[in-house]
Amino acid sequence: xxxxxxxxxxxxxxDLEEIPKGSYNIRKNGKLLGREISANIIIDTNKEGTGIVVxxxxxxxxxxxxxxxxxxxxxxxxxxxxxxxxxxxxxVTIIAGCGIHCGxxxxxxxxxxxxxxxxxxAKVKYVEKHIAxxxxxxxxxxxxxxxxxxxxxxxxEMELTQLGGVDEANRLNxxxxxxxxxxxxxxxxxxxxxxxxxxxxxxxxxxxxxRANFISRSVIKGNSRQDFYAxxxxxxxxxxxxxxxxxxxxxxxxxxxxxxxxxxxxxxxxHEASIGKIANDQLMKIMSLGLTxxxxxxxxxxxxxx
Amino acid sequence: xxxxxxxxxxVTGADEPNNNVTRTIIDGISFKFKKGKFYAITGPNGSGKxxxxxxIMGINxxxxxxxxxxxxxxxxxxxxxxxxxxxxxxFQNPARFKGITFRDLLxxxxxxxxxxxxxxxxxxxxxxxxxxxDKPVDSKLSGGEIKKVELATTIARNPxxxxxxxxxxxxxxxxxxxxxxxxxxxxxxxxxxxxxxxxNKAFLEAADSLLLIKDGKIAYTGDLEGAEPILKDxxxxxxxxxxxxxxxxxxxx
Numbered sequence: 001x002x003x004x005x006x007x008x009x010x011x012x013x014x015d016l017e018e019i020p021k022g023s024y025n026i027r028k029n030g031k032l033l034g035r036e037i038s039a040n041i042i043i044d045t046n047k048e049g050t051g052i053v054v055x056x057x058x059x060x061x062x063x064x065x066x067x068x069x070x071x072x073x074x075x076x077x078x079x080x081x082x083x084x085x086x087x088x089x090x091x092v093t094i095i096a097g098c099g100i101h102c103g104x105x106x107x108x109x110x111x112x113x114x115x116x117x118x119x120x121x122a123k124v125k126y127v128e129k130h131i132a133x134x135x136x137x138x139x140x141x142x143x144x145x146x147x148x149x150x151x152x153x154x155x156x157e158m159e160l161t162q163l164g165g166v167d168e169a170n171r172l173n174x175x176x177x178x179x180x181x182x183x184x185x186x187x188x189x190x191x192x193x194x195x196x197x198x199x200x201x202x203x204x205x206x207x208x209x210x211r212a213n214f215i216s217r218s219v220i221k222g223n224s225r226q227d228f229y230a231x232x233x234x235x236x237x238x239x240x241x242x243x244x245x246x247x248x249x250x251x252x253x254x255x256x257x258x259x260x261x262x263x264x265x266x267x268x269x270x271h272e273a274s275i276g277k278i279a280n281d282q283l284m285k286i287m288s289l290g291l292t293x294x295x296x297x298x299x300x301x302x303x304x305x306x
Numbered sequence: 307x308x309x310x311x312x313x314x315x316x317v318t319g320a321d322e323p324n325n326n327v328t329r330t331i332i333d334g335i336s337f338k339f340k341k342g343k344f345y346a347i348t349g350p351n352g353s354g355k356x357x358x359x360x361x362i363m364g365i366n367x368x369x370x371x372x373x374x375x376x377x378x379x380x381x382x383x384x385x386x387x388x389x390x391x392x393x394x395x396x397f398q399n400p401a402r403f404k405g406i407t408f409r410d411l412l413x414x415x416x417x418x419x420x421x422x423x424x425x426x427x428x429x430x431x432x433x434x435x436x437x438x439x440d441k442p443v444d445s446k447l448s449g450g451e452i453k454k455v456e457l458a459t460t461i462a463r464n465p466x467x468x469x470x471x472x473x474x475x476x477x478x479x480x481x482x483x484x485x486x487x488x489x490x491x492x493x494x495x496x497x498x499x500x501x502x503x504x505x506n507k508a509f510l511e512a513a514d515s516l517l518l519i520k521d522g523k524i525a526y527t528g529d530l531e532g533a534e535p536i537l538k539d540x541x542x543x544x545x546x547x548x549x550x551x552x553x554x555x556x557x558x559x
Contacts, residue, residue: 288395290389300403
């Protein structure tokens with residue numbers, strides 16, 4: 001059922017060697033390739049037939065669901081709407097991701113629009129990897145959207161990674177945090193050649209004592225460009241922090257614009273942002289441990305994006 | 307094992323406040339360091355001590371003169387070549403990273419990922435607890451902690467020549483003695499040629515030989531006793547008259 005290319009893409013986006021255990025939904029070139037549900041995690045096609053609804057029963061603990069997408073059909077722009085309903089008190093891992101393989105001159109891409117409704121005291125870890133490969137000259141685009149609605153006491157961790165190969169990426173992340181909920185987002189993006197990546201993030205701290213921490217690490221190589229926007233809006237007593245660091249190499253261009261909006265007197269919002277080359281003292285240190293200049297650059301970048 | 311032959315280092319232009327003015331920082335230093343000995347480089351601020359240490363490691367390249375290491379001319383070698391050849395360097399202000407742990411650094415410094423061997427290095431350096439291994443080497447580390455990381459990565463190289471630039475900066479007074487003992491132990495056990503740049507008397511006393519640098523030149527070489535009159539002379543404040551005035555004023559420094 002899986003050919004060699006599918007396996008390669010699945011390995012890259014979801015660390016999967018084979019069909020995963022537990023519940024999963026694999027989408028290939030806009031069509032369902034395989035689905036498995038468990039007693040606690042149900043996957044249905046949505047009413048419009050444009051995506052899936054993943055329903056996680058309340059109290060589901062230590063289960064995971066894989067929903068990888070692979071796109072290799074030339075000229076295809078796959079758009080999918082997925083909804084996740086995470087029941088109260090559950091603790092689950094959702095592994096998403098999209099692998100694009102471009103073998104020809106026509107462009108291809110994927111837009112995954114994900115909505116998460118996270119119930120009271122539920123914990124979700126969401127891991128999303130984007131990768132594009134292949135020798136084709138067609139443009140590879142990935143425009144993911146994630147919208148997260150968090151109820152009281154819930155906790156969401158999001159790992160969003162795009163390491164190379166994607167020509168154009170327009171990302172939108174939105175989150176609305178309820179009372180005592182907490183959100184941790186770690187985004188890592190590497191661009192090279194003429195690639196362009198834009199990441200827009202709107203986080204609303206709506207509930208009292210909600211907490212958000214957004215960490216963004218960008219590496220901009222070649223003639224690529226990355227723009228990063230992040231807004232924290234506080235409407236209650238809360239805590240929010242944005243940390244965005246960009247390393248520029250070659251002729252890379254970067255704009256980083258963090259914004260803080262406090263609409264409540266007890267809001268505590270902070271940000272730190274930096275853009276620059278790899279620091280010279282870091283290179284000297286690593287070279288003094290026996291690595292060459294190029295090896296040292298690579299090593300520092302890998303650590304930065306880890 | 308290490309020979310400096312009339313080395314000079316000067317900077318021109320962009321690095322200097324007055325463009326195109328050449329300033330000589332190291333002005334013709336020649337010296338032979340013997341295998342397995344402990345040397346302390348000292349001297350007033352701005353005398354060129356750190357620059358001299360950096361020239362040996364290749365962090366800065368000499369303007370003229372030559373450097374021989376184990377009989378081989380390494381003057382044109384990069385930092386990497388010198389590191390691979392057996393020279394290790396402890397920075398005065400160690401680099402801080404993002405996303406890099408102490409373990410990551412120790413793995414490249416020692417060339418092994420083996421947990422037991424890494425723990426053995428920690429024991430050798432006297433670092434505990436072991437969970438220190440997975441601490442990020444970032445801006446959150448204290449001044450003392452980052453110096454320990456620096457010391458450990460230098461020792462983990464098992465160098466023939468170890469250079470420590472002001473290893474006591476940011477270290478509390480109680481830790482200096484154990485640090486001196488550690489470097490002495492490394493020197494004796496592994497026959498490591500050791501060069502310490504320091505103002506600290508504890509290091510000057512531990513050294514077999516002292517190099518006193520002043521205005522980019524060697525002002526004195528020999529034991530501490532012989533250096534003491536010069537050191538005293540250098541530490542006498544030349545601003546007494548202006549600062550203290552004629553009546554009753556006192557210097558509290």
